[in-house]
Amino acid sequence: MKFFVIFAMLMLASCAPASMQSAVMPPYVSDTPLKEGLRKFPQIGDNMPPVSVAVYSFLDRTGQRKPADNIASISTAVTQGAEIYLIKALADLSDGKWFSVVERAGMDNLIKERQLIRNTRQQFNGEKAQELAPLKFAGIIIEGGIVGYDSNKYTGGLGARVMGIGPMVEWRVDVVTIGIRIVSVLTGDVLVSVSTEKTILSTNIGVNIFKFYDMGTKVLEVEAGTSTNEPVNYATRQAIEQAVVEMVREGKRKRMWTYDETKVPKQFTNIINSDQEEKTK
Numbered sequence: 001m002k003f004f005v006i007f008a009m010l011m012l013a014s015c016a017p018a019s020m021q022s023a024v025m026p027p028y029v030s031d032t033p034l035k036e037g038l039r040k041f042p043q044i045g046d047n048m049p050p051v052s053v054a055v056y057s058f059l060d061r062t063g064q065r066k067p068a069d070n071i072a073s074i075s076t077a078v079t080q081g082a083e084i085y086l087i088k089a090l091a092d093l094s095d096g097k098w099f100s101v102v103e104r105a106g107m108d109n110l111i112k113e114r115q116l117i118r119n120t121r122q123q124f125n126g127e128k129a130q131e132l133a134p135l136k137f138a139g140i141i142i143e144g145g146i147v148g149y150d151s152n153k154y155t156g157g158l159g160a161r162v163m164g165i166g167p168m169v170e171w172r173v174d175v176v177t178i179g180i181r182i183v184s185v186l187t188g189d190v191l192v193s194v195s196t197e198k199t200i201l202s203t204n205i206g207v208n209i210f211k212f213y214d215m216g217t218k219v220l221e222v223e224a225g226t227s228t229n230e231p232v233n234y235a236t237r238q239a240i241e242q243a244v245v246e247m248v249r250e251g252k253r254k255r256m257w258t259y260d261e262t263k264v265p266k267q268f269t270n271i272i273n274s275d276q277e278e279k280t281k
Contacts, residue, residue, distance in 0.1 A: 030234070032234065032237055032238045032241060033238070033267065034238055034241040034242065034245075034267055035092060035241070036265070036267075037265035037266070037267035037268060038089060038092040038093050038094075038241060038244070038245070039092055039093075039094070039095045040094075040265045041093055041094045041098070041245070041248075041259075041264065041265060041268075042094065042259045042260045042261075042263040042264060043094040043097035043098065043259065044094070044097060044098050044257050044258075044259055045257065045258035045259050045260065046257075046258055048257060049100075050096065050097060050098060050099055050100040051098065051099050051100065051139065051140065051257075052099075052100045052102060052136065052137070052138045052139050052140075053090060053099045053100070053101055053102070053138050053139070053140050053141070053142050054101070054102050054104045054138035054140075054141050054142070054185075055083050055086055055087055055090070055101065055104060055105065055141075055142050056083075056104045056105060056141065056143075057083055057105065057145075058082045058083035058085075058086045058144060058145050058146075058240075059080075059082075059145040059146070060076060060078050060079070060080055060082065060145065060146045061145045061146060061147050062077060062078060062146055062147065062148055062149040064076065064077035064078070064149040064151070065077055067151045067152070067174075077149045077151070077232065078146050078149055078176060078232055078233075078236055079146075079232070079233050079236055082145070082146055082236060082240065083105055085236065085237040085240045085241075086142065086180075086240050086244070087101050087105075089237075089240055089241045089244040090142070090244060092241075093244060093245075093248070098248065100136075102135075102136050102137070102138050104138075110135075114132055114135075117132060118131075118132060137185075138185060139184075139185055139186075140182050140183060140184060140185060140191070141182075141183045141185060142180065142181070142182060142183075142247075143180070143181050143183055144178070144179045144180035144181055144243075145178075145179060146176065146177070146178060146236060147177050147178065147179040147195070148175070148176065148177030148197075149174065149175070149176050149177070150174060150175045150177075151172075151174045152172055152173075152174065153173050153174060153175050153199075154171075154172070154173040155170075155171070155172045155173070156170070156171055157169060157170035157171065159208075161208070161210075163211070164209060164210040164211045164212075165207075165208070165209050165210075165211070166207070166208060167205070167206070167207050167208075168204075168205075168206050168207070168208060168225075169203070169204070169205050169206075170203070170204040170205075171201065171202065171203045171204070172201075172202045172203075173199050173200065173201055173202075174199070174200040174202070174232075175197055175198070175199055175200065176197070176198050176200060176232065176235055176236050176239055177195060177196070177197050177239070178195065178196045178197075178198075178236070178239040178240055178242075178243045179193070179194075179195045179243075180193070180194055180195075180196075180240075180243045180244070180247055181193040181194070182247060182251070191251070191254070191256065192247055192250045192251050192254065192256070193250075194243055194246040194247050194250055195243070196239045196240075196242045196243040196246060197239065198235045198236070198238050198239035198242070199235070200230045200232055200235045201228075201230050202227070202228065202229045202230065203227065203228050204225060204226075204227040204228075205225055205226055205227075206223060206224060206225025206226075207222075207223070207224050207225065208221075208222070208223050209221065209222040209223075245268055
């Protein structure tokens, strides 16, 4: 029994540094599984130029705080800068051949910088100062936001012990919901409106040992485990990327534009096929 105790202590001591080292990583470029599919998405048809779009904001409309046990958290459950992910997804679609995104989120800074350039040119060149080119305007505005965050939609666990020794698994599933729409600048009509959801999985795996020894007068209790939580920002970004693709598909259905469906990447073909099967039923 003493050998077993020493072995358990050595196992715990060796696992801790390994798990800590795996958590320490150098900076890296964060990509989602859909990014490559976005870039390989077929370009807009009929030789149309990229559609000029503006994104003013993409706000958190959930009002949810980060889930926490026994405390009142002041941190929000989802990111407050989701427009960065939306702009990136629009720019990545077909490697920029679908949308031309104009700056609107930092419009104040853009106007100030243009005014600074204009004043500087006039100060040094006077009436001969070269005028700035006009700002590019957008034909459509993309609105929307993060409209839902449901925590603990599914929870569960499984465990078993034989003579006080056994594993245990617990899981929890949260859901983030994205809403996005296309608005015509000329008429104000909502041309397209879509919604997507992405699950967020958290798991906890552990092993428990609870044993009495030495004629039932001494007890040994050992617990070891690890937990994995899918980043909320990562899931939000994937939901936004999927929403951009769904927006393009809905626009094609409404004959706003066309593209070659035979060239759609595998990341999206399963979704398209499932939708077509439902329509034929």
